[in-house]
Amino acid sequence: MKYRARWGTACAMFTAALVSAAGITPAYAGDVYYKYMLMDQKQMAAIKADSTANNEGKNGPIExxxxNDRDSYWHTAxxxxxxxPLPHYFVIDLGTKVENLGQxxxxxxxxxxxxxxxxxxVIETSVDNKCLAESTVEQAEFTEAAHGEKASGKAYDSANLVDFSINFAPREARCVKVIYQSTWGGDASAEEVATLAEFNAATAVKTDTPPAPEPPAPTPDVKNKGTGIITVESHDTTTWKNPSDTPAWPFIDxxxxxxxxxxxxxxxADQPRHWQFFSGPDMDNMVPDQELNNSGTNPDTTRLCNISPTGKESTMAPGKSRYSQKNFCDLINIWVDPDTGDWYGLVHNEFTPQPFDDGxxxxxxDYAVSHDQGKSWEIPGHAITSPYSTVRGDExxxxxxxxxxxxxxxxxxxDYxxxxxxxxxxSRIVNKRGTWITFHEHVARAPISxxxxxxxxQKWYNGKWEEPGIKGKESNIIPVTEDNPxxxxxIDKEYNPKNPGTAQEQVSKGLMPGTSPLFVMDITYNAYLGMYIGQPQHKDQSGKASxxxxxxxxxxxxxxVKIGDTGDAYQSASWYRWFLDTANKTNTTIVGKNFRAYCSFGCMDGNYSDLINLSVAADEPYEPVDASKIYTIANGQGAMLMIGEDGTSVVGGTKVTKTNGAWTFKYRDDGSYLxxxxxxxxxxVDSTKQEGRAWDASLMVADLDDTNVGQQWFIMPTTELITGDVQDSLRLxxxxxxxxxxxxxxxxGTAPQRTWDHEDATVTKYTAEGHQVLALEEYTEPAPEKPDTDQPKPDQPKPDQPKPDQPKPDQPKPDQPKPDQPKPDQPIVDKAPDVKISKETVxxxxxxxxxxAGVKPGTEAEVVVHSDPVKVGSFIANEKGMIEVTWSVPENFAPxxxxxxxxxxxxxxxKATFTVIAQDVKQPTPPQPKQPQSGKPDVQPKSGQGLAKTGVAVPGLLMASTLLVGCGIVLHRRNKRYV
Known part of the structure; x- marks a missing residue:
């Protein structure tokens, strides 16, 4: 998304909200309220401007x-x-006489x-017919509708680019005259020139519904720190200073x-199109990675975007256009594959410019992959696409x-x-040859494997994960309320392109939803609450929304469910946001009681960048482990965590004692444990070195330091595949x-998280899900061993001696092979043969x-396809020691x-691996994350044992959301701990 265009269009969204049936704003004074109906800009005409620059390229003329292009503008000489010199003015013919022009x-x-x-x-209006022609407009009679002053704002401030709406008492009008008596520059200094990108007007209709009250202006002594469960601890405008046209996505390689x-x-044509990387010890100390930023397509993604799957389907804008390419693409996220160390990410595409002669x-x-840690990239295919056509002018x-x-x-x-x-x-609904009006939010998911x-x-639609990511239908997600549980x-209220009327009219008639309060939401898991929390872009893009x-x-x-807001402690338009844990300053996936929320563009007071330090409150924080008990920690194969013989290293073993393998969990009151x-x-782990964050880093026990993040752990219970219910196995x-x-x-050690097995992984020795899906069992002392009371009877040989006439244990029996030799007719086991598959992807x-290949001729072998075992058959090696099998992948085989x-x-x-993809992308059957199987922790707890099934439950949140007033609200929860 382009931040200049985005600011303007976001503000256009705000203006459109005002002029829709649901947008109500007081016009002037008293107890009379108005809603504003936007007039059709296409029927208007520019009659005259007092001055026009002729050295601004295509810009300058008042027309x-x-x-409807926010990047073009009128400019005076x-x-x-x-x-x-000032004053400057221009006159607009509205195209028709109206009785109630009000904005x-x-x-x-x-x-x-x-x-x-x-x-x-000064804003003046006229109903004099002389105002309709340039030759007579100077003789027309105009009357004042409004006057005032727009403050300059800060120097080089994004607030300088916000739409300015002027309301006045409704009046008859055919023409509007706008007079600039003073102007301001980009550096907040007074200027002589006048400019304007777009002019719009709206009629005013009386309504009995008053507008929502304006929030009180904050004062130094009385300032709301946030409402509900969220508290703003501080607002920081100095730490984050490097915004770009996407969120800054943190990850560890x-x-x-x-x-x-x-x-x-x-x-x-000459503007930047790049993917940039930064490195450092934490988010506060980052520098550009010049090697990556100058490698491959990273410094200029123009060609990569145009030859990508979306680029090949795109077309150039017709005629002259500000769009220099047919596709513009941004890499938004990075995920590091635990099988290979390759980098993957989602790609946001903006393509086929001006599809209906608009801007x-x-x-x-799409999705992208790099096999060399970001130096070069390929975009293999689509991930999520529109349920509707994306062909230019598809009427x-x-x-x-x-x-x-x-x-x-x-x-x-x-979500591991x-x-x-x-x-x-x-997504957005756009008026043809107009602008976007309503903003909807959706969600899709895919197995990490x-x-x-x-x-x-698969897209979330009508309460199910069944619609394909490619062209599948998608539900607009909105907050849960009593009216919408x-x-x-x-589905009968979702957007339908066949419905008549403009987007505003369809919203007002209930034919489609308005803007979702969850639009463009980023999320994290809050370990203190035991819940996922999200922060969307606010519907109100004035810059004054909490x-x-x-x-x-x-x-x-x-x-x-809404759990709170920042009140008047933080107000913004807030475009690009992301979370970060305050303790480590690197992790955006899991945070504790205190965490950061970053912003790039549209931030508080019009800043380009800032962050807020936040905290959450709960009367009973999520504590899934009983800190008064002692536990053993075991993986899915039964291996338990224990201290090594040197007293500092940590290893795995099958028999532990209280001294070397019994553990106590100490809660830190911030969502983490020691x-x-x-x-x-x-x-x-060693938190003084980068190696302490590397895959397969060694574990150790050391003197307790409560402030050492290397000694702090989050407990993440697994969830059931279909229902999402909390299970009794966990990750630390x-x-x-x-x-x-x-x-x-x-x-x-510590390993990259995974939810599938991959025995051929070469970048970590922890290749199975069962290595890291753990079970906690309350430690019990083993029963003492009984003394050995068995004594040999008289006249019988001692246990360690052979009976008479029997061969000694170290000697083979007569006519028997020696112990280190195979028995007669027992085959010698060879090493594994070579297996190749004709296609990596099918x-x-x-x-x-x-x-x-490499099998002894005549040997029989069985071929089985996993994960869910499918027996292909048993086959005999030919005289060349080869077996060749042609196998048809079932049509319902899991991708x-x-x-x-x-x-x-x-x-x-x-063994050999291959990847299955859905043949008919309209009906994919994605691979499913594996359910606990044999060899994994027993998920059936003993009586009185088990992890908490949830944090704050949604029904409780819904009830609490009706009570979120002030700062002191806390949420009740039900906890279930190990005992």
Whole structure:
């Protein structure tokens, strides 16, 4: 998204909200209220301006204020002897006489931070026919409708670019005259020139409904710190100073290096289009990674965007246009694959500019992958696309007055609790040859094991995850209330391109929803609440809206309830946001009681960037473990965590004692725990080095330091696949690295999180989900061993001696092979043969060839496809020692990564992997995260044991949401702990 255009269009959305039936604003004084109905700009005409610059390229003429393009503008003469002094004015013919004109909206020039924007002004109107022609307009009679002054704002301030609406008592009008008596420049200094990007006008209709009261202005002594469960601890305008055209996405690479990504893809031929990376120890200390930023397509993504799947489907804007390309793409997120260390991300596309002769475009979402840690990228396919056409001028798909903008602006959440990627993304409804009006929010998910591939995504629609990511239908998600307990728009109230009327008219008639309060929401898991929380962009884009916060205890059901807002302590338009844990300053996925919320563009007081330090409150924080008990920690194969013989290292073992393998969990009252040995040593990693964040970092026990994030752990219970209910198995996530505690046989360390097995992974030794999905059992002392009372009877040989006439234990029996030799006719087990698969990626219903080489001729082997075992058959090796099998993938076979196992008593099991994608992307069946199986922790707790099933439940939140007034609200919860 382009921030200059985005600010203007976001403000246009705010203006449109005012002029819709639901937007009500007082016009002048008294107890009379008005709603404003936007007039059709296309029927208006620019009659005259007192001055026009002729050295601004295509800009300058007054007609440009009626072209519905916020990047073009009127400009008065300013060069040399041609400079015209103030005051300046222009006259607009409304196209028809109206009885109740009540509002004029002026959109300032969007470049140069609003140079020439209006200061002192007078608005005049006329019904004199002389105002309709340039030759007679000077003789027309005008009367004043309004006057005042627009403050200059700060120097180089995004607030300089906000729409300015002037309300006045309704009056007859055919023409409007706008007079600039003073102007301001981009540096807040007085100027002589006047500029304007767009002119709009609206009629005023009386209503009995008063507007919502304006929030009181904050004062130094009395300032609301937030309402409900959210408290603003402080507002910071100095720490974050590097905004770009996407959120700054934090992530940690396999070597422990912390990075963040942001991107820009601006429209002009010479404007930047790049993906940029920064590295450092934490978010407060980052520098550009020049090697990455100058590698491959990172410094210029123009060609990459145009040859991508979306780029190939795109077309250039007709004629001359500010859009220099057919597709503009931004990398939004990064996920590091625990199998390979490769980087994956979602790509936001803006393509096929001006699809209906307007100033906009379509949106869609692809996925990208880098096999060399960000140096070079490819975009293999689509992830999420519009349910409607994205063909230029498709009147058959959009026969009415509106069209669907598409799906874009994704915000990724990687939920290892359930095994899914969740992508929250937005769409817009646009008036043809007009602008976007309503903003809707949607969500899709895909199994993480599918690695974002085409066909693995499913959209949330009508309460189910069944619609495909490609062209599937999608529900508009909205907050849960008593009137709407489902959390999404009923399907008969969703947008339908066949409905008549403008977007405003359809909203007013209930034919489609207005803007969702959850639009473009990014989320995190708050370990203190035991819930997911989200922060969307506010519907009110005036810059004076409090930041709202929503929560849910279950991503499978998507029921979001408002838990509070920032009150008057923080007000903004807030475009690009993301969370960060305050303690580590690197993790955006899990946060504690105190955390940060970052902002780029549209921030408080018009700042380009800032952050707020937040805290949450709860009367009973989420504490899934009873801190008064002692536990053993075991993985899915039964290996337990224990202290090594040196007293400091930590390893895995099968038999533990209270001294080396019994652990106590100490709650820190911020959502995290310390894990202590029985002599008070703390379990952790080395937080003084980058290596402590690297994959497979060693664990150790050391003296307790409560402030050391390397010794702090988040407890993340797993959730059931379908219902999202909390299970009794868990992961222990190190706060310093964000990695999971893992046990692999005799080894223990921290590993990248996974929800599938991949035995061929080469970048970590913890390759199974069972290595890190753990069970806590209350420690009990083993029963003492009984003394050995068995004594040999008289005249019998001692137990360690052979009986008479029997061979000694170290000697083979007569005619028997020696112990170190195979028995007669027992085959010698060979090493695993070589297995190759004809296709790395195969669609459902297609065939692939499995070739097995290096087998002894005549040997029989069984071929089985996993994850859910499917026996292909048993086959005999030919005289060349080869087996070749052609296998047709079932049409309903789950997309994702699968493994072929070749089994035989004659050799070790051989394996090879391949990926299945959905053949018909309209009906994909994505791979499902694995359910607990044998070899994983017993998820049936003993009597009185088990993890808490939830944090704050949504029904409780819904009840509490009606009581969120002031700062002292706390939420009740039900807790269930280990005993």
């Amino acid at each position: 440009l204020v009626l072209d 300013y060069s040399g002897s041609g400079k015209d 004029v909206t002026l959109t300032p020039r969007q470049s140069s931070n609003g140079s020439g924007r209006i200061g002192k002004y 396999k070597d422990g290096q912390f990075r963040y990504l942001h991107a820009a893809a601006l429209y002009g 906009l475009h379509y949106d869609s979402i 058959a798909a959009f026969p009415g007055n509106t069209y669907y903008y598409g799906d874009g602006d994704p915000r990724l959440y990687v 609790r359930s095994g899914y990627f969740y992508a929250f993304y937005g 599918g690695k974002m591939k085409t066909g693995t995504w 489902t959390g999404y728009t009923p 930041q709202e916060y929503y929560a849910t205890d279950n991503l499978a059901t998507q029921k979001w 894990i202590l040995s029985q002599d008070g040593k703390a379990l952790g 996530i190190n706060r310093y690295s964000g990695l999971a505690l893992a046990i692999n046989g005799e080894a223990a 669609a459902q219903g297609d065939s692939l060839i499995i070739t097995i 994702g990564t699968h493994t072929v196992h070749v089994n035989s008593p004659a050799f070790d099991t051989a």
